[in-house]
Amino acid sequence: MELPWFKKGTIYQIYPRSFNDSNDDGIGDLRGIIEKLDYLQSLNVDILWLSPIFSSPNDDNGYDISDYCAIMPEFGTMKDFEELLQKTHDNGMKLILDLVANHCSDEHIWFEEAKKSKDNPYRDYFHWEKPSEGGGPPNNWKSFFGGSAWEYDSASGEYYLHLFTRKQPDLNWENPKVREEIYNAMRFWLDKGVDGFRMDVIPLISKREGYPNAPNVGFRKIIEDVYANGPRLHEFLKEMNEKVISHYDAFSLAEGVGINHENASLYIDYDRKELDMLYHFDILECTIVNGKFEEASSFDLTNMKGIFKRWRDAVHKKGWLANAMGNHDFARMVSRFGNDTEYWSKSAKMLLIMQATQNGTLNIYQGDEIGMTNVALDSIDEVRDVQSLNFYKENTETKRYSNELALQMINKEGRDNARTPMQWNDEINGGFSKAYPWLKVNPNYKEINIAKQENDSDSVLNFYRNLLKIRKQHDVFVYGDFEELEFNNPDLYIYKKMYGTKKIIVLLNFSTTTHVANLNEEVKELINNYDDLILKKGFIELMPYQGVVLEL
Structure with missing residues (x-):
């Protein structure tokens, strides 16, 4: 049986406001993306996901939509979009849009x-x-x-x-006219040729009758039990698939806020015909206990391994996941899960090895392919994210934390970390724009940029390109059955994968210490983020943040 095209693909998320500014007004735009299509194709990605490009007053950077069938003027025109779509297809890639269907703008x-x-x-x-x-x-x-x-x-x-800002009123999906409005907007874009939708906070669209009070529990639990998974949600998703998605060669990707591994199959079980896949928040929030800027915990590899396993077991052969470790809502991957100082390059590469060898559709966020890191904003005046600004304002009133500590918390977990402009070269503003950009460029752009890495065979960028090329050639990366090894080891993540006659072993060292792991089989090196592979009889030596994929 031929598998759906999107399963083996790699999704590359573009945050248009921060990707490339073609007209030097400080804001990225559609023509800026068109200018970089050759670069995107060179990454060996298959699907471009655009964060919202629709008309919006930008209270939440486009996630507050005032017209679902019009382009935000600062991003360009409908003609620009149609050219982008055609050239994306001409370059052998697909394009999906960000559908925000739980709420709109109060200016709609x-x-x-x-x-x-x-x-x-x-x-x-x-x-x-x-x-x-x-x-x-x-x-x-x-x-x-x-x-x-x-x-x-x-x-x-x-x-x-309004479950988000006051300028984002929630839509009433109980009203069939609302549902048809959304479906018509989807048809509008699908008829133009887009290849699907990433569906923003889609588990929230069905509200509980009577709006019951939330219990006194952590916010994540409130999201799961009160805001998400409402009584008519699956009815609405089935209807959306039946009336819209199923009529096109397109797919639906759900942002799985409020979904856990126990109820995930209700969304993506093939037989239910609701959604094609989802990405969950358990990995993205594995260092966040109740919510951003609240209680936090340090990164725990054993916890992450358990999350991957629980989700893999829950949806195995019954559904499909998108594999995401970063996006526009979370701090930078290498700063959260790797080492963005001494072992920046090695850990950025190692994290990709882990992500690319987990089952599911690989989801990469812009800038991760060059190892972009968190940014240190110097004052609250430099913060642009509404979530961070609201936290700081509330904290000023409650005085729970000092202003200095509040800014430190924003710099650690705030969404602006992922939204700083792309670092194309070492010229002014990282080559993003000649004008001062809407959000401060990370000052490390002179050291971390695409131009510097382009012709460096050992760069993070070229490692990405090579690994994604290899991933396309080996189905075991995407579909293989897992065998976990040394599961309780707090520093090493080791697993075997098998698919058909192919068998690989993945060895990842998440520490600054050299470790030894048992290895009693003959192997051939497929991927290694170090120049050397230290193999001795019966074991392998793993250097700090080394990642290795070996064919058995």
């Missing part, structure tokens, strides 16, 4: 109409509730970005629901 015509009166036809496009008996919000729900999830509308005397 739907919401502007809804505010006019309680009997306006668009009123029921959103969630409106009367104040509580005490005169406050209808319940105790908190926004993902801090504060109440309800905003008071003085004109009507009611509150509207």
